[in-house]
Amino acid sequence: MEKSFFNTIADALRNWLMNGLGFSDTAAQLTATAIWTLVVILFILMNLIVLVWLERKFSAFFQQRRGPNRLGPAGFLQFPVDIVKVLGKEDIIPANADKTVFKIASTCLFITTILAWAVIPLGDGVILADLNIGLFYFLAIGSTATVSLMMGGFSSNNKYSLIGGMRTVAQMISYEIPMIFSLLGVVMMVGSLRLSDVVAAQQNMWFIVPQAIAFLVYFVATVAETNRGPFDLAEGEQELVAGYFTEYSGIRYAIWMIAEYGNLVAVSTIASIMFLGGWNAPFGLTFIPGFVWLLLKIYFMIFLFMWVKWTYPRIRIDHLMHFGWKFLIPVSLANILVTGIGIYVYRLIIG
Amino acid sequence: MDVIKPNQVDEVVRNNVVLSTVDAAFNWCRSRSLWPLTFGLACCAIEMMATADTRYDLARFGSEVFRPSPRQCDLMIIAGTITKKMQPVVKRLYEQMAEPKYVLAMGSCAISGGPFVDSYNVVLGGDTFLPVDVYVPGCPPRPEALIYGILQLREKVANPKKIEGLRKHG
Numbered sequence: 001m002e003k004s005f006f007n008t009i010a011d012a013l014r015n016w017l018m019n020g021l022g023f024s025d026t027a028a029q030l031t032a033t034a035i036w037t038l039v040v041i042l043f044i045l046m047n048l049i050v051l052v053w054l055e056r057k058f059s060a061f062f063q064q065r066r067g068p069n070r071l072g073p074a075g076f077l078q079f080p081v082d083i084v085k086v087l088g089k090e091d092i093i094p095a096n097a098d099k100t101v102f103k104i105a106s107t108c109l110f111i112t113t114i115l116a117w118a119v120i121p122l123g124d125g126v127i128l129a130d131l132n133i134g135l136f137y138f139l140a141i142g143s144t145a146t147v148s149l150m151m152g153g154f155s156s157n158n159k160y161s162l163i164g165g166m167r168t169v170a171q172m173i174s175y176e177i178p179m180i181f182s183l184l185g186v187v188m189m190v191g192s193l194r195l196s197d198v199v200a201a202q203q204n205m206w207f208i209v210p211q212a213i214a215f216l217v218y219f220v221a222t223v224a225e226t227n228r229g230p231f232d233l234a235e236g237e238q239e240l241v242a243g244y245f246t247e248y249s250g251i252r253y254a255i256w257m258i259a260e261y262g263n264l265v266a267v268s269t270i271a272s273i274m275f276l277g278g279w280n281a282p283f284g285l286t287f288i289p290g291f292v293w294l295l296l297k298i299y300f301m302i303f304l305f306m307w308v309k310w311t312y313p314r315i316r317i318d319h320l321m322h323f324g325w326k327f328l329i330p331v332s333l334a335n336i337l338v339t340g341i342g343i344y345v346y347r348l349i350i351g
Numbered sequence: 352m353d354v355i356k357p358n359q360v361d362e363v364v365r366n367n368v369v370l371s372t373v374d375a376a377f378n379w380c381r382s383r384s385l386w387p388l389t390f391g392l393a394c395c396a397i398e399m400m401a402t403a404d405t406r407y408d409l410a411r412f413g414s415e416v417f418r419p420s421p422r423q424c425d426l427m428i429i430a431g432t433i434t435k436k437m438q439p440v441v442k443r444l445y446e447q448m449a450e451p452k453y454v455l456a457m458g459s460c461a462i463s464g465g466p467f468v469d470s471y472n473v474v475l476g477g478d479t480f481l482p483v484d485v486y487v488p489g490c491p492p493r494p495e496a497l498i499y500g501i502l503q504l505r506e507k508v509a510n511p512k513k514i515e516g517l518r519k520h521g
């Protein structure tokens with residue numbers, strides 16, 4: 001249903017550009033893509049407002065507090081006010097910093113986030129570029145985020161930033177491997193890296209059922225990937241002040257935060273698409289549009305992330321490394337093996 | 352075309368309604384989200400932590416984000432005794448904060464040296480070297496008092512004109 005809805009809008013827009021304004025075919029295509037990119041960015045920013053509000057409310061809930069409740073309904077306007085305030089703050093660039101790198105580092109992370117969103121579908125056919133290597137592209141772009149974090153940590157010329165950046169790199173590279181391995185099980189069952197194919201394959205059964213272990217591994221690995229608690233060692237306040245963005249103030253700091261929350265939404269979306277059936281409606285409840293189902297699943301995943309963050313204390317860096325290398329990677333490898341054997345046996349039985 | 356004289360430009364800028372409105376909006380937003388620095392010096396700091404915790408919940412007023420890095424916060428709560436050894440550190444932290452920044456002196460130690468006023472190694476109050484905006488007396492002040500102090504600071508930030516006459520420090 002929503003396929004026709006979104007596609008009608010896109011077609012109408014293209015028609016209007018070509019016939020009404022006399023654009024050429026390519027120009028109309030480019031303009032439509034630009035507008036859709038803008039929609040995606042707006043989607044991330046809109047999500048951000050809700051997310052930060054939810055984060056504060058959940059943290060308050062888990063700590064038996066009230067949370068912000070003075071501005072707007074239930075404190076909903078607190079975050080917009082914070083953002084305006086942050087925009088009005090002084091933009092400090094340390095005297096001995098590597099100034100160019102310092103300035104572009106946060107923007108680089110934001111660009112990575114936006115690029116990753118290119119292949120993430122928000123509904124049937126609602127996607128910027130339905131690549132046949134969509135998942136591969138997402139993982140590849142996601143791993144370049146490490147570079148921007150390192151840039152931020154290195155260019156600040158501050159020992160805490162540097163250690164924070166180093167830790168982030170170590171942590172993200174270690175946890176990328178189990179994350180990719182856990183997604184491989186799903187890819188083997190579908191036989192395609194295209195995200196819309198993955199969703200189509202989950203018409204009857206969500207992959208969280210046959211790939212439950214992969215889902216758990218993916219969940220733990222992405223908590224580490226997005227630098228959220230209990231794995232937020234990169235910005236461990238007791239030891240590293242604020243990690244790689246210690247020296248950032250004002251708008252540059254805001255961009256770091258926006259990019260981090262954008263990444264959180266991105267990995268939650270990938271989890272919903274790979275394991276929770278994407279925009280497929282459960283129990284035949286198809287009267288609710290698929291886009292709404294996808295949003296519900298994304299927010300369920302985000303709730304899980306927040307729940308974990310505000311429940312567990314931070315763990316030590318060596319424990320984190322041991323857990324990643326000695327437990328998650330063997331488990332995800334075993335999962336791939338079992339999946340392979342399962343597919344082989346299934347083929348033997350079916351013939 | 353008429354040439355605008357320099358003093359006329361000043362007049363135009365001063366009467367520019369839009370500019371003053373943006374300023375007021377910024378001030379209003381600043382006053383509603385004062386992020387304190389995670390930083391304490393003595394026993395008053397414990398009370399400051401209690402203010403942020405479950406029972407008193409500073410988060411209700413938008414001051415929940417205790418940023419550990421001075422670059423990202425607006426409000427320095429001097430919570431505790433400033434010793435001569437600690438004074439340069441406190442001053443440095445203040446200088447590292449990004450404008451606009453505010454200082455709140457919490458407890459009699461931060462106001463005037465408190466019970467240690469005749470000690471050889473205690474600085475006699477935060478206002479000897481920092482522009483303190485709000486004083487919260489007590490030893491230690493109760494969390495409600497700290498919240499009240501922050502709300503007073505909010506008034507001060509939101510209405511800079513109103514307190515112009517009362518101002519002593521920069």
Ligand code: SF4
Pocket residue numbers: 393394395396430431432457458459460461465466489490491492
């Ligand atoms: S004012 Fe009293 S409670 Fe506060 S730091 Fe000084 S001695 Fe401690």
